[in-house]
Every structure is written in structure tokens, then in C-alpha cells.
Amino acid sequence: MLLLITISIFVCITLGMIGVYSFFTRPQSAATERLKRMAGTSASSAPVSISLTEEHAADKFAEKISTPLNRLVPVSAAEVQKLQKKLMQAGFRSHHAPLVFRTVQLLTMAALPAIVALTCAILARPLINALFYILAAFIAGFFVPKYVLGRMIRSRQQRVRWGLADALDLMVISIEAGLGLNASMLKVSSELKEAHRDISEEFELANLEIRVGRDRDEALRNLAERTGVDDLRSLVAMLIQTDRFGTSIAKAIRVFSDSLRTKRRQRAEQAAQKAAVKLLFPLACFLFPTLFIAILGPALLQLSDTLGKL
Numbered sequence: 001m002l003l004l005i006t007i008s009i010f011v012c013i014t015l016g017m018i019g020v021y022s023f024f025t026r027p028q029s030a031a032t033e034r035l036k037r038m039a040g041t042s043a044s045s046a047p048v049s050i051s052l053t054e055e056h057a058a059d060k061f062a063e064k065i066s067t068p069l070n071r072l073v074p075v076s077a078a079e080v081q082k083l084q085k086k087l088m089q090a091g092f093r094s095h096h097a098p099l100v101f102r103t104v105q106l107l108t109m110a111a112l113p114a115i116v117a118l119t120c121a122i123l124a125r126p127l128i129n130a131l132f133y134i135l136a137a138f139i140a141g142f143f144v145p146k147y148v149l150g151r152m153i154r155s156r157q158q159r160v161r162w163g164l165a166d167a168l169d170l171m172v173i174s175i176e177a178g179l180g181l182n183a184s185m186l187k188v189s190s191e192l193k194e195a196h197r198d199i200s201e202e203f204e205l206a207n208l209e210i211r212v213g214r215d216r217d218e219a220l221r222n223l224a225e226r227t228g229v230d231d232l233r234s235l236v237a238m239l240i241q242t243d244r245f246g247t248s249i250a251k252a253i254r255v256f257s258d259s260l261r262t263k264r265r266q267r268a269e270q271a272a273q274k275a276a277v278k279l280l281f282p283l284a285c286f287l288f289p290t291l292f293i294a295i296l297g298p299a300l301l302q303l304s305d306t307l308g309k310l
Contacts, residue, residue, distance in 0.1 A: 089228045090152040091198065101145065109141035153228070156198055160229050163196025165264065167203065168235070168257035175250040181239070182210055202227055216243065231260060 080098050087097040094100075116137040120130035167188045174184035189204035202223055209219040217240050224233040235256060242252045 085225070086149060086153060088226050089156065090149055091156050093226075101149070105142065105145045108145055109138055112137040112141040112144075157227065157229050159196070159198045160202070160227050161231060161264075163192060163199035164229070164231055164235070165257060165260050166196060167192060167199050168253055168260065172250055172254050172257065175253070181216070181243070181249060182207055231263070 083098045083101060084095075087093075087101060092101075113134045116133050117130065120133060125133070170188050170191060171184045174187045175181070179187060185203045185207045189200045189207065192200040192203075205226070206219045206223040209222060210216055220236040220239055224236040238252055238256055239249070242249050
């Protein structure tokens with residue numbers, strides 16, 4: 001057991017030193033240095049600069065921390081793209097988000113086995129059991145961040161579904177008042193910012209994409225991909241077809257809003273029907289044994305006293 005702890009400490013210290021060395025001493029490429037000089041020159045010469053992506057100090061710090069660790073365990077471009085899509089569906093739109101998630105996953109895979117090894121050493125567990133626990137902690141450290149990300153995605157998608165019906169009603173009112181589709185989306189994003197923040201941010205991003213020159217069809221498809229909500233995909237497909245064939249957008253949105261509210265009512269009824277079945281398991285495990293003890297307990301005590309007197 002002492003040998004295992006020594007090896008674990010040596011590996012952790014070695015990896016830490018490699019990460020610190022790569023972080024502080026690895027030189028940048030000549031192309032990167034030239035681009036930085038060009039950016040500095042253009043920024044000093046131009047009186048006004050417009051940045052399409054907002055850089056935060058936290059993102060820069062996360063990039064510095066995550067880059068050395070990701071150099072040790074690189075990932076493919078397809079995995080990064082897939083992870084970027086999931087993070088966007090969870091609400092993390094920064095281009096540093098995959099690096100941060102990868103860093104959290106690596107740190108979790110290293111921290112949980114170390115904590116388990118230290119606990120097993122303190123409790124003086126056998127070596128075989130300790131190795132099993134450490135392996136289980138390593139696997140858990142790999143899957144726990146993915147599980148948390150999945151929960152965040154489902155929670156955000158649920159919030160988007162809740163706010164979509166109100167957004168459609170407001171869009172119908174705005175279009176009937178004389179606004180266009182882009183102006184109605186901007187109105188929805190401004191009015192629902194407090195009540196439904198997620199759907200407001202998504203509509204605002206779609207409107208910004210249209211304003212910078214992207215096609216409306218492409219912006220709407222990106223809106224559906226960023227959320228991953230089936231109802232929003234259906235809305236986007238309906239809006240694209242309506243815009244292409246020249247039919248009334250207000251009438252199409254009103255019909256879709258009515259069908260969406262019908263789906264919400266059906267989902268609520270389905271959840272209510274499932275609740276009765278789901279309650280059987282906690283009732284059978286916790287409530288029924290307590291009732292049996294409370295009802296049959298006095299009778300069993302009296303029966304044992306009677307049999308003891310015979």
C-alpha cells in the first residue's frame with residue numbers, strides 16, 4: 001500500500017512539473033508572434049475597434065490553465081466539435097469552453113483516485129480493495145462531468161420549452177402590429193429577458209446573426225442547433241417554409257402556438273399519469289413496512305405474551 005501511495009505521489013508531482021514547465025517556458029510560434037504584432041499595430045492605428053467575440057479575463061485564465069493539460073492528452077477535432085455543440089446547448093458559448101471542460105474532466109480523473117487512495121491508506125484497506133476503489137474513482141471522474149453536462153443541457157432545454165409558447169404569442173402580436181420577423185424576434189428578446197432568459201438570449205443571437213449579414217434560413221437553423229429542442233426545430237422548419245412560399249407568418253405562428261400548447265397539456269397529462277406508477281416504489285419500500293409494523297406490531301406482541309404464558 002505504501003508503494004502505491006509513493007508511485008501516485010511521484011506521478012502527480014511529475015505531471016504537475018511538466019505542466020508548469022510547458023505553461024511558462026514553451027515558446028510561441030513565429031506566426032502567432034507576427035499576428036500579435038499585427039493586431040497591436042492595427043489596434044494602435046485604428047481609432048475605433050469592433051470585437052465580435054467578447055474576451056473575458058476568466059476565459060484567458062482558463063485557457064492558460066487548460067492548455068498545458070490538454071497538450072498531455074490531446075483530443076481530435078471531431079470530439080472537440082461534438083463537445084462544443086453540447087456546451088452550446090448547455091449555454092456555454094465561449095470558444096474556451098471545450099478546453100475548460102476537458103481540464104475539469106482531467107482534474108476530476110486525477111483528484112478522485114488520489115482522494116480514494118488517501119482514504120484507503122488512512123483506513124488501512126487491503127491492496128486489492130484499494131485498487132478496485134481507485135479504478136472505480138477513476139471511471140467516475142471520467143463520467144461525472146459528462147453526467148453533470150447532460151443534466152445542464154436537459155434543464156436548459158426544459159426552460160426553453162417553457163418559454164417558447166410565450167415567445168410565440170408575443171411574436172404573433174408583434175407581427176400583427178406591423179413588425180417584420182426580425183423586428184418581432186428582437187421584441188421577444190427584449191421583453192422576455194427577465195421571464196425567460198434562455199429563449200431571449202437565443203432569439204437575440206439569431207437576430208444578431210441576421211444583422212451581420214448571415215442568411216435568415218441559416219440563422220434560424222443555427223438557433224435550432226444551439227438549443228437542440230425538437231419544438232424549436234419544428235418552428236424553424238415552419239418559418240423557413242413560410243418565408244420561402246410567401247404565406248402569412250402570423251397565421252402560421254398562431255397555428256403552431258396552439259399546437260405547442262396542446263403538446264404541453266398532453267405532456268403534463270402524461271407526467272401526471274406516470275406519477276401514480278412512480279409512487280408505487282417508494283410506497284412499497286418505505287410506507288408499507290411502517291404501516292405493517294404499526295398495525296401488526298401490537299398484535300404480534302400480544303400473541304407472543306399469550307404464547308409465553310402457556
